[in-house]
Amino acid sequence: MKLNTIPGIGPKTLEKLTALKILTVEDLLLTVPKSYDERKLCPTILETPAYYKATVESAPKIFSIRRNLKRLTCKINVLGTSVQMALFNQTHWFHQLNVGTEIVIYGTIKPSMTAQKVFLAANFKPGITPNYRLKKLSDTRFQGFVEKAFEGLTIPESLPEVIRHKFQLKSRHETLFYAHFPRSMQDVEAFFTWQKIAYLTAREIGRSQSDKAPLGAAKPVDPAHLDGWIKRLPFTLTKGQHDSVKVLVDDLKAPRPARRLLQGDTGSGKTVVALLSSVLLMKQGFQVAFMAPTEILVEQHHKMFQSLFGSAFKSTVLTGSLDNKVLKNRLSALKSGDIDIVFGTHLLFSPSTHFHKLGQVIIDEQHRFGVNQREALMQKGTSADLISLSATPIPRTLALTLYQGMDVTTLKEMPANRQPVKTEVIPLKDAKTLDYMIDMTFEENQQVFIVAPRIEDDDMLLSVERIESYYRTRFKNARIATLHGQQPATEKTVTLQAFQAHEIDLLIATSVIEVGIDVKNAGLMLIYHAERFGYAQLHQLRGRLGRHHIPGVCYLLYQGNAQVKERLTVLKTMTDGFEIAQMDLKMRGFGTLFGTDQTGFSALQAWPYEETLALIETIQETLQSTP
Numbered sequence: 335m336k337l338n339t340i341p342g343i344g345p346k347t348l349e350k351l352t353a354l355k356i357l358t359v360e361d362l363l364l365t366v367p368k369s370y371d372e373r374k375l376c377p378t379i380l381e382t383p384a385y386y387k388a389t390v391e392s393a394p395k396i397f398s399i400r401r402n403l404k405r406l407t408c409k410i411n412v413l414g415t416s417v418q419m420a421l422f423n424q425t426h427w428f429h430q431l432n433v434g435t436e437i438v439i440y441g442t443i444k445p446s447m448t449a450q451k452v453f454l455a456a457n458f459k460p461g462i463t464p465n466y467r468l469k470k471l472s473d474t475r476f477q478g479f480v481e482k483a484f485e486g487l488t489i490p491e492s493l494p495e496v497i498r499h500k501f502q503l504k505s506r507h508e509t510l511f512y513a514h515f516p517r518s519m520q521d522v523e524a525f526f527t528w529q530k531i532a533y534l535t536a537r538e539i540g541r542s543q544s545d546k547a548p549l550g551a552a553k554p555v556d557p558a559h560l561d562g563w564i565k566r567l568p569f570t571l572t573k574g575q576h577d578s579v580k581v582l583v584d585d586l587k588a589p590r591p592a593r594r595l596l597q598g599d600t601g602s603g604k605t606v607v608a609l610l611s612s613v614l615l616m617k618q619g620f621q622v623a624f625m626a627p628t629e630i631l632v633e634q635h636h637k638m639f640q641s642l643f644g645s646a647f648k649s650t651v652l653t654g655s656l657d658n659k660v661l662k663n664r665l666s667a668l669k670s671g672d673i674d675i676v677f678g679t680h681l682l683f684s685p686s687t688h689f690h691k692l693g694q695v696i697i698d699e700q701h702r703f704g705v706n707q708r709e710a711l712m713q714k715g716t717s718a719d720l721i722s723l724s725a726t727p728i729p730r731t732l733a734l735t736l737y738q739g740m741d742v743t744t745l746k747e748m749p750a751n752r753q754p755v756k757t758e759v760i761p762l763k764d765a766k767t768l769d770y771m772i773d774m775t776f777e778e779n780q781q782v783f784i785v786a787p788r789i790e791d792d793d794m795l796l797s798v799e800r801i802e803s804y805y806r807t808r809f810k811n812a813r814i815a816t817l818h819g820q821q822p823a824t825e826k827t828v829t830l831q832a833f834q835a836h837e838i839d840l841l842i843a844t845s846v847i848e849v850g851i852d853v854k855n856a857g858l859m860l861i862y863h864a865e866r867f868g869y870a871q872l873h874q875l876r877g878r879l880g881r882h883h884i885p886g887v888c889y890l891l892y893q894g895n896a897q898v899k900e901r902l903t904v905l906k907t908m909t910d911g912f913e914i915a916q917m918d919l920k921m922r923g924f925g926t927l928f929g930t931d932q933t934g935f936s937a938l939q940a941w942p943y944e945e946t947l948a949l950i951e952t953i954q955e956t957l958q959s960t961p
């Protein structure tokens with residue numbers, strides 16, 4: 335329905351609405367308030383702002399504080415208490431606030447207080463007012479249009495009947511109507527619940543539809559070769575790794591392109607699992623693209639590939655720091671099919687990258703990439719399989735919902751050579767007492783990681799630079815380097831390679847080292863200001879240790895009270911990445927777990943974790959129970 339059929343919407347308003355992407359009457363009705371104000375008189379004095387009935391006790395005075403800033407003050411009586419009220423730049427009240435006038439004010443009541451809003455008592459309408467916060471359109475006007483629009487239109491239902499029935503939801507039409515014109519906060523609540531269920535249900539339905547993705551040709555891999563490759567590995571696969579490789583190989587053989595999330599705690603050995611399936615595929619003449627978020631990780635994965643499978647395949651690296659000529663050569667080798675597998679950063683999905691026959695895309699730390707970036711890379715092949723790797727394992731139900739359209743496989747065990755990382759919690763002010771630990775670590779010929787939350791120096795936080803200058807003075811003979819996000823990518827790569835090669839003894843870094851970096855010889859980690867990190871992040875950080883027969887020790891240095899300490903102490907005994915991720919979700923919600931919000935679940939961020947998880951489960955069950 336056209337917007338100009340609504341009385342009051344002329345060309346000018348139409349323009350404003352268009353700018354707001356409100357193009358039809360349906361759009362108008364679906365533009366719901368961003369928040370609500372509940373106007374209700376407060377019968378007792380609270381510590382937070384509220385609406386109070388009051389009586390003017392003294393005639394107002396006006397003071398000019400500076401140009402453009404005038405203060406009006408008068409005494410008022412609020413619930414029997416005399417209060418000095420101030421109003422800024424609202425001098426028009428001067429003639430209305432006579433002694434004895436009944437008013438309603440909004441603010442926090444103190445002996446002298448600033449009123450944020452004032453009404454004459456007769457004009458104050460208790461109730462709920464929606465805030466639309468639309469550019470250049472007042473709430474009252476907009477609401478007027480909405481009211482008119484509802485007269486001529488019924489909003490079609492969008493939720494399946496089973497879901498509406500299960501949650502006892504009113505119709506979409508009715509729910510939306512009362513979202514615009516709430517009679518009580520219950521209407522607002524009902525609308526929020528409806529929105530949440532509608533959002534999650536849509537995701538679920540989208541998921542089951544993408545299960546019916548168009549068929550592609552099954553890839554003719556020969557699983558009989560798999561055992562040969564596995565036998566050649568310098569380590570024994572865990573049972574979980576064996577099982578997961580089988581799943582990935584079945585994906586390749588299936589007649590439709592697979593989309594699989596392979597999740598497992600940091601160090602669980604996801605990369606080799608993914609690569610084992612790649613190897614079979616490459617044998618059939620397909621190409622593989624392996625994308626990782628940083629150059630350091632790209633190099634590391636490439637090295638690992640070369641050491642395990644390098645003799646049998648042609649591999650290369652594509653990153654932003656290559657010089658133009660090298661880059662050009664590699665791109666053309668990729669296009670002609672001379673390269674079997676390419677490891678790269680964001681460059682992989684850029685328009686200038688072409689493949690000869692891309693059959694599989696592997697994305698490491700997949701939450702670091704946007705869905706669009708992932709899809710851009712997928713489009714470079716026809717019916718390529720996708721494997722996403724995530725080191726933040728979460729419950730399956732949740733993973734299925736968050737990573738829409740993906741199947742989920744979880745690696746539960748850790749390789750046998752993993753050593754537990756001992757975790758200690760000590761106050762930051764005692765950091766120097768750990769110097770002897772550093773000495774001891776050096777004596778064992780092992781390396782030290784120091785992690786700091788940020789680079790710049792300020793009053794609150796110790797910077798990488800300040801920490802660096804301390805350790806350089808204290809450990810004169812040690813080879814010390816720093817690593818942080820503001821360094822050029824090449825510099826970071828060089829530093830990290832030097833650290834991996836044990837040309838550096840002590841590395842001071844920001845959390846850029848968090849993801850996936852493998853340093854075989856590191857024995858000690860100090861995390862400054864551990865209270866600034868989430869559980870999952872701390873777990874990832876300490877996961878850099880204990881990877882290769884060397885037992886690691888990680889010190890969480892905190893600033894704060896006993897509660898802060900207690901929160902961190904939990905990590906001493908908790909070692910399972912699943913439990914840790916869930917605890918993070920419980921305490922900090924969805925948004926913080928993955929840092930960046932590129933996975934497209936921003937709507938979840940404000941919702942309490944456990945409730946939402948239960949809701950997702952109920953929706954999944956309800957939808958499945960109907961044919």
Ligand code: ADP
Pocket residue numbers: 569570571572575598599600601602603604605606638725749750751850852881
């Ligand atoms: P993540 O799951 O954190 O990505 P990686 O795949 O990077 O872990 O593996 C970490 C290290 O462990 C790599 O050096 C890898 O070669 C090694 N690795 C993988 N699987 C095993 C295993 N079953 N036994 C011993 N080492 C393994």
Ligand code: MG
Pocket residue numbers: 604605698725850
């Ligand atoms: Mg990894």
